[in-house]
Amino acid sequence: MTSPSPTDLVRCSPTKGCGELKPRSLMAQPGPRAPLCWACYQRMRRAHQGPAVARRANLWAKYRITPEQYDVLREDQQCRCAICGIHETEIDVSRVGGRPRKDGTQLVKVPLAVDHDHATGAVRGLLCPTCNVGLGSFGDDPARLLRAVAYLERCSQQRDSDATPL
Incomplete structure (x- = not known):
């Protein structure tokens, strides 16, 4: 790979930008x-x-949906997580949201996150933060989730059989 010639480099504005030399x-x-x-x-x-405006841009950039389409999904799910069914009013939004805005304006904190298929990009539904993180931790792999369910059921049965009646 060849480096760009000095004539192909332009300095980003030092007053409005980073001031670095970068390729045209x-x-x-x-x-x-x-x-x-x-x-x-x-x-x-x-x-x-x-x-x-930032919310509209983020929804479109990440999921190719508009805020209006998000609202339709939300109403279809009756403002509940598609997995656990918790209502959005019961979700602690203090733990929801991204980086703070540099200009100090408040973030739009939405309790239900957009869940999408990472392979196709298709939107599947809206999830609470806990279910969203859980699915992500299992890599959206149904086989892993089924093994986790089987594991929990085995442990639950073992715990019940170990309990001695009074």
Whole structure:
């Protein structure tokens, strides 16, 4: 792999961006005034977005759905987790959300996370944080989940048989 020639390098704006020399292909605004690399351009653009705009952009970028489609899913599930059935009002939202916004505005904290098939990208439903993390921990593998169920049932039966009646 050859390194770019000095003429192919552009300095990202030191006042608005990172100030690093980067290949022209990585520049979002390669013009003569305040060129910005893609990373700095995205950071600057997001800093000027409100929470609703950021939520719309994130839902579309990650799952290819709109907030309106999310709301339809939510209503179809009666505001409950698709696995355990907990209602969204019972979910502790203090543990929900991403990184804090640099501009200090509040994050839109949504208790039900979008669950999707990692192989196809298809949205499957909405899950509470606990069920979402659980599925992710099992790698979305039904065989692993079934083995976990079998394990729990064996342990439960063993515990019940070990209990001595009073």
